[in-house]
Amino acid sequence: MDIQVQNFAITNLRRRPLVVETGGFVAGFTPDTDNPYLNYATPLPGVEPTERDVAALIGAFRERGLLPRLEFAPEAAPGVAPVLRAAGFGTEAVHEYLVCTPHTLMLPPSAESPYVENPTTGEEFADLDAALAEAFDGAFAPSAQGAARLRRTQRSGGAARFVRAPQGGVAGGASCSPPAEDTAELSGVGTRPAYRGRGIAAAVTAALTEAMFARGAGSVWLEYSGEGSRRVYERVGYRPQGTRLYLSLPRTRQP
Known part of the structure; x- marks a missing residue:
């Protein structure tokens, strides 16, 4: 699942208004905000970046006045974190992710559940x-x-x-x-x-x-x-x- 989640992250970032790909990394930027959760990068699965690759990635963020930041499944690219840490990157968080499939989905009883709506206006x-x-x-x-x-x-x-x-x-x-x-x-x-x-x-x-x-x-x-x-x-x-x-x-x- 780590590879699938990592490939999803890459595809999702490539949907951003501005995308920069360099040295095995994909960075997705949202020009109308400097929110770090909407401006970040992720590595390609299995990539083993060099110091020069990381420097180029940092440059892509700095020239836009943004915090250099990555989100990724570390098991999908085990060679990435050590090189980033050597460049000075620190850990913001480590989050466990959960997965639901059609076989595990359990819908709350309708009589006890709030009414959910789809925004249209x-x-x-x-x-x-x-x-x-x-x-x-x-x-x-x-x-x-x-x-x-x-x-x-x-x-x-x-x-x-x-x-x-x-x-x-x-x-x-x-x-x-x-x-x-x-x-x-x-x-x-x-x-x-x-x-x-x-x-x-x-x-x-x-x-x-x-x-x-x-x-x-x-x-x-x-x-x-x-x-x-x-x-x-x-x-x-x-x-x-x-x-x-x-x-x-x-x-x-x-x-």
């Missing part, structure tokens, strides 16, 4: 973006660009789903990338603090996963942020499969 996409910004405690600010990215994800073959708040707006939601390499990545599952504990995350996760299977994906994968969220995903049918490594180059260490 500009207002709904904006409300979803705002809800996710609040759910992730201000890690990113709600914006017209964020709402537009959610809309593009859906238009390009991915999906977004949300649960409406009782007083209007969005209580929680998520999005899923378009399938590639027979898999898809479900990301950004978030619920506003006032509505947590009501089964929203599980309902949205199940709905998005089911939608990707209906579009022919053989699996869907995601990363979790804590044991609480892991339990939610496991109830839906997600199972541990591997790890993903996040590395970045601190500004004080840039050559």
Whole structure:
């Protein structure tokens, strides 16, 4: 699964508005933001980069004023991390990823599950973006660009789903990338603090996963942020499969 997830990451980055490929790395950039989670690189499976390759990659980020940063499955490219660390890259995080297949998917009982909707209007996409910004405690600010990215994800073959708040707006939601390499990545599952504990995350996760299977994906994968969220995903049918490594180059260490 590590190779499949890594190949997916490459294909997904190549969908970005600006792509740079150098020395066995693929970097995907989003020009309307400097958010490091939307501007990063990943290696080709099995690549063994040189110091010169890493320097060229760093240059691609620095000339755009961005933090040099990578996300990848280390087992798919074991020769990469040592060379990056030698260049000064440090570990941001190591995340376990979980995978769901059509055979493991467990849909919540409809009588007990919140009603999940598909955003269709500009207002709904904006409300979803705002809800996710609040759910992730201000890690990113709600914006017209964020709402537009959610809309593009859906238009390009991915999906977004949300649960409406009782007083209007969005209580929680998520999005899923378009399938590639027979898999898809479900990301950004978030619920506003006032509505947590009501089964929203599980309902949205199940709905998005089911939608990707209906579009022919053989699996869907995601990363979790804590044991609480892991339990939610496991109830839906997600199972541990591997790890993903996040590395970045601190500004004080840039050559």
